[in-house]
Amino acid sequence: MHTRILDSDAVAEAADIAEITSAVEDAFGAYQRNDVLMPAKSYIDLPQYNGDFRSMPAYVEAESWDAASIKWVNVHPDNPEKFDLPTVMGTVIYSDPETAFPLALMDGTELTLMRTGAAAGVATDYLAVEDARTLGIIGAGVQAYSQLAAIASVRPIEEVVIVDVDDERVNAFIEAHQDEFTVREGSPADAASCDVLSTVTPVEDPIVKREMVGEHTHINAMGADAEGKQEHEVATLKDAKLVIDDYEQCTHSGEINTGWHTGELTDSDIDAEIGEIVTGEKTGREEHDTITVFDSTGLAIQDVAAAHVVYEAAEEQDTGMEFELINPERTQV
Template sequence: METIVLTYEDVKKLLTMKETIKAVERAFELHGRGLTQMPPKVYLNFEKGDLRAMPAYLEGKAGIKWVNSHPENPKKGLPTVMAVLILNDPETGFPLAIMDATHITNFRTGAGSAVASKYLARKDSKVFGFVGCGRQAYTQFLALKEVFDIELVKANDVNEKNAKRFVEFCRNWTDAEIRPIEDVCDCDVLTTTTPSRKPVVKEEWIREGTHVNAIGADAPGKQELDEKILLKAKIVVDDLEQAMHGGEINVAISKGILKPDQIHASLGEIVAGLKVGRTDEKEITIFDSTGLAIQDIAVAGVVYEKAVKEGKGLKIKLFEF
């Protein structure tokens, strides 16, 4: 038996956003129904970053992602996030594939927001704001445009060059009006993708009916939203345990400002039809995204199946039997 090795370019060519959204929505549904296995992330913390192990099993697919987060990496010419995924046969444990998961991470995170927005944002949402215009904002935009007819994109970043690059990228994909602007939060759907450890979005900036995809907080101490926004919103998490540990709600929970029973639902519960999503055009909704291993494994399964079908990747013999 041979193992397929897939590079970043291999994965990029094999995976489409539509396929990613479909796989991620199915993963959330299974999670909501309790039909997945996903132990908590394991962290190795260092002075300048961390490494995380993310194992999961769902619907006949098993594997683990090993991913880093080093905010200072761009200074060294390296991405902030890099990931490798091993996909295993659950019947034998044999490693079916070793693949780059950096592209998978970016795509499945964007897809998660698209799925959340489908259930939580107003159906007539046309104006989309982005706070933080780094690499993750790009796949957030690509995913959201698969679900909504976008008429206006507003972009803001502390680095003006990042905002301009993001604007140019978006213009290659849509005829919508796109511009860097300060009142980015005056929108229908707001997506935040910053590494901030203090609020970058104030309560008074969020209008009634807004849906917020809070993506940046993925470790203890990180937060992007004013805690007052959390208290007036319907909060949906991807996974409650992970969110309390390192999601957008982690700071408010640790301070006692927010209680776990104030969390409305997990996204999986809503996708599975066990709980409702948006019920009022005026309510503020928040999706607290920490990133789930089931998303990675579900998408890796799509990549592997296409690689086998199309004969892509390098086949190697890891073991001698």
């Protein structure tokens, strides 16, 4: 048997965002049914290099597929300036759960972009108004691209408002999508008044005020991934139907973490986990709902789901390169 190696271009080529969104939805459902194994993320801190490593293993038994993977990812803030390398890099080992054979070694950075966008796509499908046609995105970095791709796969998006402090990023985003959508630069208030709003920034002080948010806007709060980060005012979260991906992660480091630590938000403010909505145990958007919010921290099961889709497509299309990582004849015991 051969192991398939997929660099970032090969992952992008094999990644169909609609299929990844569907697989992530499957994974959220499996998580709710306790059909996953997902140990807590582990850290190796390296203060001497101003960085750390993180390992994210998981196994998912969905209704029509099962898969296992581990993502090895780093955060080294000095990389761009000192070594001309990205701050964050990830590698995913995708394995056959029956035999443990490593089926693929793939770029985890591109995969993470896709699975994060897919999570927003799942939440938007359940929580946004059915005829949502306008999308606001605050933060024009790489994640903005997968947010648009995933959300446009579940709603008939026509107009996009993009917001960022970096004009070059804004112009690049507009240029990349102007043939598919009506795309314009706007203010946070312009973006927040759209049918759907995705925020993908690392801020610690809210950039979206309660009064900016439209009457029926669905918000994907994707940026908060550490204690102290916060993109939205607590008042917005309290007024909204609030859906999270994981209780432990969100209360510690998600969008709700700041309000949680001050006591402004409690269990009574959380309406559901996304898995409960996927499985039908709780409802998504209802007729009387106004604002809805999805607090996403990112789960290893999403990486498994995305890796499954990418690997199956790569096999079918013969994308990437095959190599003999393990020779059974030499390692047989």
